Amino acid sequence: MLDHLYRRVTVVDGTGAAAYVADVGIRAGRIAVIDRTSGSARVMGAGRTGERARTEEDAHGLVLAPGFVDPHTHYDAQLFWDPYATPSLGHGVTTVVGGNCGFSLAPLHPGRPGDADYTRRMMSRVEGMSLAALEEGAPWTWSSFGDYLDALEGRIAVNAGFMAGHCALRRRVMGAEAVGTADPGAEGLRRMTVQLHEALDAGALGLSTTRSATHADGDGRPVASRWARPGELHALARAVGEHEGTQLEAIVDGCLDRFADEEIELLVDMTTAAGRPLNWNVLTIDAAVPDRVPRQLAASERARAAGGRIVALTMPVLAPMNMSLRTFCALNLLPGWGDVLTLPVPQRIDRLRDPAVRTELLRRARSEEAGVFRRLADFDRYVIGDTYAKENDGLSGRVVRDIAAERGMDPFACLVEICAADELRTVLWPMPTDNDDASWGLRRRTWNHEDVLLGGSDAGAHLDRMCGAPYPTRFLGDCLRGRKLVPLERAVRMLTDEPARLFGLRGRGRIAEGWWADLVLFDPERVDAGAATLVHDLPGDGPRLDARALGVVSVRVNGVETVRHDVVTGAVPGKVLRSGRDTETVGTGA
Secondary structure (H helix, E strand, O other), rough: OOEEEEEEEEEEEOOOOEEEEEEEEOOOOOEEEEEEEOOHHHHHHOOOOOOOOEEEEEEEEEEOOOOEOOOOOOOOOOHHHHHOOOHHHHHHEEEEEEEEOOOOOOOOOOOOHHHHHHHHHHHHOOOOOOHHHHHHHHHOOOOOHHHHHHHHHHOOOOOEEEEEHHHHHHHHHHHHOOOOOOOOOOHHHHHHHHHHHHHHHOOEEEEEOOOOOOOOEEOOOOOOOHHOOOHHHHHHHHHOOOOOOOOOEEHHHHHOOOHHHHHHHHHHHHHHHHOOOOEEEOOOOOOOOOHHHHHHHHHHHHHHHHHOEEEEEEEEOOOOOOOOOOOOOOHHHHHHHHHHOOOOHHHHHHHHHHHHHHHHHHHHOHHHHHHHHHHOOOOHHHEOOOOOOHHOOOOOOOOOOHHHHHOOOHHHHHHHHHHHOOOOOOOOEOOOOOOOOOHHHHHHHOOOOOOEEEEEOOOOOOOOOOOOHHHHHHHHHHHHHHOOOOOHHHHHHHHHHHHHHHHOOOOOOOOOOEEOEEEEOOOOOOOEEEEEEEEEEEOOEEEEEEEEEEEEEEEOOOOEEEEEEEOOOOOOOOOOOOOOOEEOOOOOOO
């Protein structure tokens, strides 16, 4: 007997092949039978497996696709208080990869309880996570990487795999000296390599690292991996290559705009040393910067020539992101802005009201050194979000350009005055500068590159600032009823089979008999994502941005329904994915 049967459903199987109508049956967590309709049955709207099922549904007119795979998340902590990985699960994401950007929550030194506090403060600063949620929502009972994975086993609704973060490995071996020390010494590197081997033996999917200047710890100092020399990264990458089903992930300064030659050399060295693919995040595509894509993909071309593979992650939608002059956000990453935006609020307001200070801030924000963050400097295009002062009544939802024109002010000066009235609590929504037809055309062409992969949501991080998790449904809605840049079958493959194949996920990413029943059932006439809204549902009542899924009828993970009409069922059938057991080795020639 089947556990569940979809009747007359339109199957988009993840391979890119044409959609077809079939009955699809599930048994013991896997797809047990796919009974395609014949030509005559298609006309009649029929199709039968001949087997009975405990439950079944007539899914005529609905689309059944493999569960979506998000290759770049930071759900490492959130899964402890939110096993459903919301909002990703509601948008059809059934598999997530965490431990990215050099940041994992394990290993921790069992004899140094202060390391957990350091990690929490670092994650709060560098990934925009609520410190209260980190402190109250996770148990922090682990020391080894295996302990961490075991703590999640049997209690999550999504499938989740995790990279071992370079920062955690360094801290475990070097303690506080991990920050500020470039050379761990021969013995330190040996012990770090041992820790990595232990993590990979326990099931870590690979190694992640960061050298990005945007990544600072809770004390404002460069995170541990930023101090490492290339030789250390080479040794760790080589260790990754000794384990089955592993990967590399790396972030360097050039990820934000254009790689420097030495950065390309480092990334190529890492992938060739490991004999494993390396992915990086995130390729920003903007027709106003036409040389960026060729420069970034030159790294992939050089890697293939050397026998490696470098894969760029890019988003197929423009994820909503807000700003604030009061709390840490992307504006702090503009050159020179952090010095002003970290002052006490009264002094900050005084500095921002100084015309000379504003002029210098704007100059640096629009300079070449600002890189991709230059787009944040178009303050006339900002939309005012939530306001708090009486004098700001009626400004929510309005564009700064229009308010400034009414007041006869410079747009940036106008924005500062609005925020000052709210004691800088005003929520600001920058309008994207790359939402033009030329940029979308460039994206469509770039997606065809063999080393470009959809992903980069950062789901689980920057919780009150951005909401990238709903990208699969928003992308599908755009493909079906919006710009229609790619057909549905291609879009589904980009969200499912392609990331699954990069990570070597065994039996996931396609609808095929014998494969795991990670499935999303949606209405093609309605599938989309709602607007991002601020909710307060974190441990400690912290805020985060959420977006509802539209048109998603059901999500199943390993055959068990986890979501029905955007409401979680309470089931937690997800698996902790472990390298080797749940992944197979993907070579650099893939």
